[in-house]
């Protein structure tokens with residue numbers, strides 16, 4: 614059995630991508646205000662905590678459009694961050 618020192622509770626959480634509903638990884642660090650998702654289709658993206666309510670009430674096409682908008686504004690960030698202005 615491999616021992617990589619990863620605590621059990623830090624194991625990768627598989628979830629549904631919030632944009633395309635495909636299988637994705639939840640990379641959200643603990644104590645992080647927001648969500649970090651790694652989706653094979655959409656790539657890695659972050660949803661700011663303050664955007665969560667808006668994001669949840671958005672339709673799937675609106676979420677995809679917001680991600681596209683965030684990607685175009687990504688700049689020097691590691692991954693696009695979906696914020697309220699992206700809707």
Ligand SMILES: [Zn+2]
Pocket residue numbers: 630631632633634635637652653654655656
């Ligand atoms: Zn996706």
